[in-house]
Amino acid sequence: MHGSGAEISREVFWNILGPGFPTEQVLLYVLVVIAFLLFFHGLARSGFFTRMKAVTSAQGPDVERVNNAWDRFMYMVVDVFGHRKILREPYQGVFHFFIFWGFIALAITTAIVFLQADVIWPIWHVWFMQGGFYLGLSLFADVFGLVAIVGILMAMARRYFMKPKWLDEKGEDKVILWFILAILVTGFVVEALRIQATETDPASPMNPYIWFSPVGRTVAFLFSGMSMDALRDTHVVLWWTHVLGALGFIVFIAYSKLLHIVMTPVNIFLRPDTPQPPIKAMPPEMFENAETFGIHKLEEYSWKDLFDSEACMRCGRCVEVCPAFNTDKPLLPRDVIQNIRTYMEKKAKFALDADGNYHILPDEEYTGPALIGDTIEKDTIWACTTCMACVEACPAYILQFPKLIDLRRYLVMMESDFPAEVLDVFKGMENNSNPWSIGAHVRADWAKGLDVPLLSEKGEAEYLFYVGCAGAFDDLNKKVAVALVKIFKAAGLDFAILGTEEGCCGDSAKKIGNEYVYQALAMANIETFKAYNVSKIITMCPHGYTVLKNDYKELGGNFQVFHYTEILDKLIKQGKITLKQPIENLGVITYHDSCYLGRYNKIYDQPRDILKALNSGSLVEMKSHHAKSFCCGAGGGRMWMEEDLGTRINQKRTKEVEASGAKTVCTACPFCYTMLSDGIKELELSEKLQAIDIAQLVAKAAGLDQKTDKAGNENDQEAAN
Amino acid sequence: MNTVVCIKQVPDTETLIKVQGAGIVTEGIKWVMNPYDEFAVEEALRQKEKMKAGNVTIVSLGPDRAIEAVRTGLAMGADTAVHINDAAYYDKADPYATAAALAAAIKGMQYDAIFVGKQAIDDDAAQVPAMLAEMLGIPVVTMVIKFEVAADKSKATVTREIEGGQAVVEVPLPAVFSAQKGLNEPRYASLPGIMKAKKKPVDVKKAADLGVSEGPKTAIKEMSLPPARQAGKVITGDDAAAKAKELARILHEEVKIV
Ligand SMILES: Cc1cc2nc3c(=O)[nH]c(=O)nc-3n(C[C@H](O)[C@H](O)[C@H](O)COP(=O)(O)OP(=O)(O)OC[C@H]3O[C@@H](n4cnc5c(N)ncnc54)[C@H](O)[C@@H]3O)c2cc1C
Ligand code: SF4
Numbered sequence: 001m002h003g004s005g006a007e008i009s010r011e012v013f014w015n016i017l018g019p020g021f022p023t024e025q026v027l028l029y030v031l032v033v034i035a036f037l038l039f040f041h042g043l044a045r046s047g048f049f050t051r052m053k054a055v056t057s058a059q060g061p062d063v064e065r066v067n068n069a070w071d072r073f074m075y076m077v078v079d080v081f082g083h084r085k086i087l088r089e090p091y092q093g094v095f096h097f098f099i100f101w102g103f104i105a106l107a108i109t110t111a112i113v114f115l116q117a118d119v120i121w122p123i124w125h126v127w128f129m130q131g132g133f134y135l136g137l138s139l140f141a142d143v144f145g146l147v148a149i150v151g152i153l154m155a156m157a158r159r160y161f162m163k164p165k166w167l168d169e170k171g172e173d174k175v176i177l178w179f180i181l182a183i184l185v186t187g188f189v190v191e192a193l194r195i196q197a198t199e200t201d202p203a204s205p206m207n208p209y210i211w212f213s214p215v216g217r218t219v220a221f222l223f224s225g226m227s228m229d230a231l232r233d234t235h236v237v238l239w240w241t242h243v244l245g246a247l248g249f250i251v252f253i254a255y256s257k258l259l260h261i262v263m264t265p266v267n268i269f270l271r272p273d274t275p276q277p278p279i280k281a282m283p284p285e286m287f288e289n290a291e292t293f294g295i296h297k298l299e300e301y302s303w304k305d306l307f308d309s310e311a312c313m314r315c316g317r318c319v320e321v322c323p324a325f326n327t328d329k330p331l332l333p334r335d336v337i338q339n340i341r342t343y344m345e346k347k348a349k350f351a352l353d354a355d356g357n358y359h360i361l362p363d364e365e366y367t368g369p370a371l372i373g374d375t376i377e378k379d380t381i382w383a384c385t386t387c388m389a390c391v392e393a394c395p396a397y398i399l400q401f402p403k404l405i406d407l408r409r410y411l412v413m414m415e416s417d418f419p420a421e422v423l424d425v426f427k428g429m430e431n432n433s434n435p436w437s438i439g440a441h442v443r444a445d446w447a448k449g450l451d452v453p454l455l456s457e458k459g460e461a462e463y464l465f466y467v468g469c470a471g472a473f474d475d476l477n478k479k480v481a482v483a484l485v486k487i488f489k490a491a492g493l494d495f496a497i498l499g500t501e502e503g504c505c506g507d508s509a510k511k512i513g514n515e516y517v518y519q520a521l522a523m524a525n526i527e528t529f530k531a532y533n534v535s536k537i538i539t540m541c542p543h544g545y546t547v548l549k550n551d552y553k554e555l556g557g558n559f560q561v562f563h564y565t566e567i568l569d570k571l572i573k574q575g576k577i578t579l580k581q582p583i584e585n586l587g588v589i590t591y592h593d594s595c596y597l598g599r600y601n602k603i604y605d606q607p608r609d610i611l612k613a614l615n616s617g618s619l620v621e622m623k624s625h626h627a628k629s630f631c632c633g634a635g636g637g638r639m640w641m642e643e644d645l646g647t648r649i650n651q652k653r654t655k656e657v658e659a660s661g662a663k664t665v666c667t668a669c670p671f672c673y674t675m676l677s678d679g680i681k682e683l684e685l686s687e688k689l690q691a692i693d694i695a696q697l698v699a700k701a702a703g704l705d706q707k708t709d710k711a712g713n714e715n716d717q718e719a720a721n
Numbered sequence: 722m723n724t725v726v727c728i729k730q731v732p733d734t735e736t737l738i739k740v741q742g743a744g745i746v747t748e749g750i751k752w753v754m755n756p757y758d759e760f761a762v763e764e765a766l767r768q769k770e771k772m773k774a775g776n777v778t779i780v781s782l783g784p785d786r787a788i789e790a791v792r793t794g795l796a797m798g799a800d801t802a803v804h805i806n807d808a809a810y811y812d813k814a815d816p817y818a819t820a821a822a823l824a825a826a827i828k829g830m831q832y833d834a835i836f837v838g839k840q841a842i843d844d845d846a847a848q849v850p851a852m853l854a855e856m857l858g859i860p861v862v863t864m865v866i867k868f869e870v871a872a873d874k875s876k877a878t879v880t881r882e883i884e885g886g887q888a889v890v891e892v893p894l895p896a897v898f899s900a901q902k903g904l905n906e907p908r909y910a911s912l913p914g915i916m917k918a919k920k921k922p923v924d925v926k927k928a929a930d931l932g933v934s935e936g937p938k939t940a941i942k943e944m945s946l947p948p949a950r951q952a953g954k955v956i957t958g959d960d961a962a963a964k965a966k967e968l969a970r971i972l973h974e975e976v977k978i979v
């Protein structure tokens with residue numbers, strides 16, 4: 001059958017083809033065609049096309065996900081083949097990498113064999129699969145096949161021995177690994193049987209090169225005692241088993257999470273191209289015109305929101321990192337996505353007409369399960385801290401928590417249905433422009449006696465110091481605001497504050513789902529900023545930072561916004577502040593990454609550089625840090641809600657501080673500062689641990705605070721009041 | 722069930738109050754609906770929702786700005802409103818004149834109950850409910866924390882708060898009910914509610930249009946703020962025992978109360 005001159009090669013279809021007409025070869029290709037037909041049939045049976053109808057009927061705002069197609073494509077290629085996100089988790093990253101590349105290599109090998117045996121040889125009678133190329137290919141396939149087996153075994157070890165609690169366990173999960181292992185093992189056994197039959201004889205021209213199939217050769221030792229007939233008979237049976245297994249795998253993809261092989265790359269192509277997960281502002285004119293706000297029906301999502309769930313392979317990485325899940329709250333981001341997927345099919349049953357077309361039923365006609373309540377529970381919706389850990393972790397670039405914000409918007413703006421504690425927060429923001437509900441007229445009282453320049457008096461300044469509600473109203477965080485103005489003044493920074501003209505940034509309102517109040521607050525600030533021709537803004541709070549910098553743009557506010565850590569880092573590096581005094585009693589220090597500074601805005605280094613510049617204690621990292629940092633529990637408006645489900649997030653983080661061996665945990669966010677200070681008190685760890693904001697440490701090291709108590713807290717006039 | 726709710730716009734509890742002669746500086750003040758009136762609006766809405774019929778009418782005496790409080794009530798779900806927009810009358814109005822204007826506005830209406838707040842948190846007089854009822858010639862029940870109405874709307878059974886306990890009262894309708902905290906949890910107006918409120922009818926009247934002739938019976942001569950709070954004292958000491966001892970000493974020797 002194959003090139004007669006090719007001695008260093010092998011016969012494709014050895015022992016399979018009978019004499020004469022290549023019946024078996026034809027049968028094989030008929031089977032391949034059947035497998036692909038069954039694959040598409042499987043897609044239909046597993047509800048894929050039904051779900052796609054729901055996706056294409058989505059009425060939510062269209063989202064741009066195919067612009068810069070070439071860049072998107074290249075990003076996808078690098079991500080898929082390089083495992084950029086997958087490898088962030090070393091263990092599961094590596095085993096997926098092994099399985100992936102094992103399969104790619106075997107697919108390449110199969111394609112080469114196909115080209116040789118079924119295209120090139122029949123048409124041109126050229127046999128290129130010989131000599132060094134053949135040996136290389138042989139070695140390549142063997143090594144990568146083994147790599148794939150190692151990957152599968154590692155995955156099995158995780159599933160059966162390590163059993164992380166966030167790992168999903170469905171019927172298919174029990175089968176898939178064994179299925180793949182069986183295909184790989186039968187592949188090697190078939191190879192070994194062929195080697196035993198055709199290459200172990202020293203007279204065989206292939207014999208000197210037998211170890212170019214190291215795995216096959218090794219396995220062949222098992223069959224050394226078998227007769228040629230037995231070898232051939234076993235080989236035929238196992239060859240067909242292997243082939244049927246591989247074809248069955250193709251069909252199985254359609255029915256199982258293995259569909260991610262196709263859908264995840266598509267979703268990577270369609271990924272959002274903003275650094276922050278988009279939580280789009282509702283167009284202001286909508287408030288006047290729309291009948292309904294937020295989302296309570298499936299089809300109100302955008303097509304991309306619905307499509308996301310196709311790409312989810314239930315890997316559980318989002319669950320692993322979710323602070324709500326990790327403190328026993330009923331929120332698993334994976335399940336939010338999976339429930340939307342199941343719901344698409346359920347809802348389609350009610351919405352498919354006689355022609356099989358999906359049409360949207362009016363509320364009165366729809367009798368199926370509801371999106372809010374039946375599909376995603378209210379407790380789930382409110383448990384999210386918007387920490388972004390899920391989005392950051394997801395290898396399929398799925399936006400999990402933004403889908404919850406849409407549901408919050410419906411609950412808040414349509415139903416006035418939110419945790420009771422939040423009512424006062426909304427009223428505080430509406431009436432006094434701060435969530436603490438403290439009189440707006442005392443917003444600048446923290447600055448009394450400090451001679452802080454007011455923009456209304458100064459007229460203009462290079463920087464507006466936007467203090468934010470925490471710095472203005474919360475006793476603990478007023479100390480941070482005080483420290484900052486002392487530093488700015490000492491460094492000769494040209495800055496001013498707005499005083500009582502400042503308003504709440506609106507982040508909590510936005511993330512709780514009150515887009516109406518958020519936009520009112522944001523617009524008021526934008527107008528004030530514009531009235532003073534403000535161009536550069538320093539914020540104390542990462543939440544204000546992210547909305548002023550990123551979200552105000554949607555409402556026409558374009559400002560250059562800096563977090564104070566960016567400014568302090570620069571001032572220190574420029575020598576404008578000298579950190580001359582070592583700070584006593586700091587002990588080992590650790591830095592707690594604020595979600596809104598780190599994951600949202602990629603500010604990881606500046607706070608750490610500042611801490612290193614203090615020269616006052618070694619810096620250690622906690623178990624989770626940088627992009628994987630664990631939330632303090634206050635984001636997403638959770639700061640204002642009771643935490644009565646599960647355990648407390650701030651305490652879990654405080655325990656991580658303790659476990660790091662640090663004595664001082666440094667924060668750069670007022671919410672984190674509050675939550676960790678509370679965590680230390682709640683766990684009665686005040687003897688061992690202390691929380692302090694970076695700004696206070698810098699002020700102290702620069703000799704700018706008046707008195708210092710033993711905990712290293714500022715204890716000057718303003719702080720004591 | 723048709724109900725009328727009287728609401729007053731008052732300064733937000735957190736806002737800065739500056740006294741000027743016999744009144745306060747009104748610039749820069751954040752105005753809100755009197756918190757007790759929110760309970761009144763809420764109760765009227767709940768009764769309407771329970772009976773699945775009826776109208777809720779807001780009545781408010783106040784200057785131009787009071788329309789915001791009226792709109793808040795409409796946003797919560799009230800159907801119509803009467804705004805007695807008469808700054809001259811309002812500026813001099815004492816509880817008597819206020820009740821007279823409200824009574825004149827309500828007189829011709831069809832109603833089964835009138836809900837009011839137990840007191841307005843600005844001048845704290847708590848007199849309007851009783852005077853209003855008297856002027857309309859109907860009963861009044863104050864400090865209501867639970868409200869139930871008979872199916873035929875002939876009478877209501879209400880629970881009122883009394884010192885150290887509660888009392889259950891039965892009263893024929895129509896009657897005036899003043900709402901105390903605890904009656905319900907006032908709703909947060911939904912966004913469609915806020916939008917719809919902008920289009921709901923508000924009947925704007927002057928006191929004279931209502932035929933109110935009687936003037937106030939009392940006049941405010943002077944107002945003053947309470948003396949500023951003295952700075953607190955932080956008791957320091959090595960441990961709880963030492964601090965407690967020091968506290969006992971201060972209470973005994975300096976404050977001389979124990
Ligand atoms: C309506 C209400 C709302 C509440 N809200 C909150 C809340 O939001 N957050 C919260 O954390 N707790 C809240 N609490 C709980 C309340 O703060 C605690 O009951 C209180 O802190 C108990 O302190 P203690 O155990 O020291 O009491 P006790 O020692 O029994 O105090 C009794 C009295 O002794 C005096 N006293 C005690 N310690 C001192 C001191 N150090 N200096 C001077 N005098 C002193 C005071 O007169 C005090 O009233 C609330 C309680 C109520 C009733
Ligand atoms: S944003 Fe954070 S809390 Fe919310 S679902 Fe994602 S990981 Fe969980």
Ligand code: SF4
Pocket residue numbers: 311312313314315316317318319333334337393394395396397398400
């Ligand atoms: S949403 Fe993403 S991270 Fe979560 S299970 Fe699905 S694929 Fe994995």
